[in-house]
Amino acid sequence: MVATLNPPEKRLTTQTAQIAADTTTIRSLDWDRDRFDIEFGLQNGTTYNSFLIRGDKVALVDTSHEKFRQQYLDLLTGLIDPIQIDYLVISHTEPDHSGLVKDVLALAPQAVVVGSKVAIQFLEGFLHQPFERLVVKNGDQLDLGKGHVLEFVNAPNLHWPDTILTYDWGTQTLFTCDVFGMHYCSDALWDENLGDIEPDYRFYYECLMAPNARSVLSALKRMGNLGEVAQVANGHGPLLRHNVAELINRYRVWSQEQTKGEKLVAVFYVSDYGYSDRLSQAIAHGITKTEIAVEMMDMLGVDQQEARELAERASAIIIGMPPSSGEKAQEASTVISTILASVGDKQLVGFFESYGGDDEPIDPLLTQFRNQGLTKAFTSIRIKETPNEATYQLCEETGTDLGQLLSREKSIKQRKSLDSELDKAIGRISGGLYIITAQKGDVKGAMLASWVAQASFEPLGVSIAVAKDRAIESLMQVGDRFVLNILEEGNYQPLMKHFLKRFKPGEDRFEGVKTQPATDGSPILTDALAYLECEVVSRMDAPDHWIVYSRVNGGRVSKADALTAVHHRKVGNYY
Incomplete structure (x- = not known):
């Protein structure tokens, strides 16, 4: 069942579906949300997923974001009389999943709140009211009847300190909240098309899970005591059924790489x-x-x-x-x-x-x-x-x-050890000299680039290799706009010298540089030979760079007879 709140814009929708025996999901689809949590850019919106399990007793796993308050509560009460809810399982207390806990408890005051010790402590601070509670730790079980035995897995720091995972032995469903999720809004309930969701799945991991890679590995080890995981009922994005083993294993591989x-x-x-x-x-x-x-x-x-x-x-x-x-x-x-x-x-x-x-x-x-x-x-x-x-x-x-x-010390050693004939040969691949400039809200960024090439005719497109540790990388997500400033042969030194400086965090990279605004507000360098206004269409993950393909929406040349500055390197193992 799908209910549309704003049909013309398709801004906020809700969706319910049976995903296993006696198990229903309530999904709140936030199509146009473009920022999340600590200001990570979202290219495909997000969802907030909640789940209802009916045994002899009934458990509700997580709630939803407060922006869906009335819609979520209407759906919930349409599925079940809240007075029949015996347990409210809190995977973690981040507001996008627990924002309606107080509202649910108002309708179901008899429900026992189930969570980790830390989650219960956090809820006491949020709710400021008494409630029935059951503190669970790793390996604890809760029997709902009809074969639905819930086992809890301690997963602190993924990505909040109070996180637990919940495994239903009866349906082999693992309820994971943030873990194995992605910010990807789609009517598709499941992960049928892996290619569509891969970039968002990886980006979500990099933003929220990679800083806790050791905790990811610890949680995966604890999951080893569970039975087969037939499907993952996550808190964001499509649920996982078609690629469960593959996507869980990617967390393992990425986390092992991160901690080595x-x-x-x-x-x-x-x-x-x-x-x-x-x-x-x-x-x-x-x-x-x-x-x-x-x-x-x-x-x-x-x-x-x-x-x-x-x-x-x-x-x-x-x-x-x-x-x-x-x-x-x-x-x-x-x-x-x-x-x-x-x-x-x-x-x-x-x-x-x-x-x-x-x-x-x-x-x-x-x-x-x-x-x-x-x-x-x-x-x-x-x-x-x-x-x-x-x-x-x-x-x-x-x-x-x-x-x-x-x-830095490791990088210097690598440079000295890789000065081979192969590196010298790769270094002979020449490139132009460009400066990428971008602005998103109050944040501006710039980067000197030489790995730039035209990539398509229709539409006009360019590809740019951006090192993963560049600050501007966060301003070049899919849907973001930027300016590719093309430098002039014989007249590039001042701009190149300026943007090669090591800027302090938060420092204005454009102080003392002549600029004018592009259509999207990104700075155009007045002294550049030409500029292209670009919009990111896709990103390919390379080992130490992102290959960013962008559509060109406009541009201009300031000197018709001038040439592009060219960059030559002696070796190809560093800039």
Whole structure:
């Protein structure tokens, strides 16, 4: 059954379907959402999936986003009298899945809320009302009758600290919420066409799961105690039935690749204080773009021995400032004391404010770590207003800079060891000189490029290779617009020198450069020979670059008789 709320625009729709014996999904389809969570761009909208399991007893697994409040509740009450719901299983408490918990409990006050210890604690803070609860841990089971025995798998940090997975032995269905999901909105209930969803599945992993790759591997190991997984009932995107083994295994392969590095960055944060979780995720995402491993740890409810071991293993430690007073402050302070007692003088340390209204001040804590011999990793991130796109971009760039710093020694060794005849031959492939400029909201970016080629006639299209650790990469998702500025032979040095500089995170890359706005607002470089206005159509994943294919929507040449600047390299193993 499909109900359309705004038929002409197809903005928000809902969908219900039976996915297994006694099991129904309620899907809320958000077709036009283009930003999510910590400002990740979405090219295909998203969905919020909820599930109803009817045994002798009834369990509702997750709810929906509050924007679907009336539509979701109408569908739910049309499927079942809420007074018959015995259990409300909370996979995790992020608002897009638990935004309607209070509303459901108002209709079903008898329902027992099932969740991890941390999830129940978070809900107490959200709901501010008494409710029946059942705290479950890894391996616990709940028998609904009619063969529906639910077993719970502890999966902290995927991607919230309170996450659990739920396996129904009766239908071999694994309910995973964020895990194995994707931001992909479609009427298709299942993953029939793997090619359509692959880019979004990988992008979702890179943004939300890669910073917790070690936790992914731990969860996969715990899943080994379950029976066969015939289908995955995830919280976002189409459900998985046709490619279950393949897509689960991709998490394993990607996470193994992510954790094989010699160096590790530990990110400590307080998940439900201010914007600590989102800011830490943005920093972590920036680090993972450089292929440096990241491990995130919530300072609330953490085992002190685990905090000690992580602090000892890390090459760099990043701390999101906790509140300065209250119960959370005391718990976080204990963890920070453990970290201080575990670190050594060869480590780096960095701090960011959580913007929770009562942040512990950075400078006294920074002084304590520096007295321990640690080196400051980056300029502390101090936030004076509600975080916006520019704030998250600053955090991501800070993470990328730190990752590049940690991998610099390895990169230099690789360059020296790969100066072979083959590398010299590849270096003879010439390219033009271009500067890519982009703007999305308040965020601007620029990058010097030479791996550019025309890729199609109809429509006119170009391909550009963009290194995965470039800051502008996040502004070149499918649907984004940018300008390809073509530099002039004999007149490119000033622009090239400017954009080859190493900019600090958040620094204005266009200060002192003459620009004019393109149709989409991206800066056109006035001194360029020509420019093309482009829109990203697709991205191909190469080992260390994204191959970005873009449609050309417009352009102009400033000097008809001038030539494009050409770039020649001696070797092909680095720029």
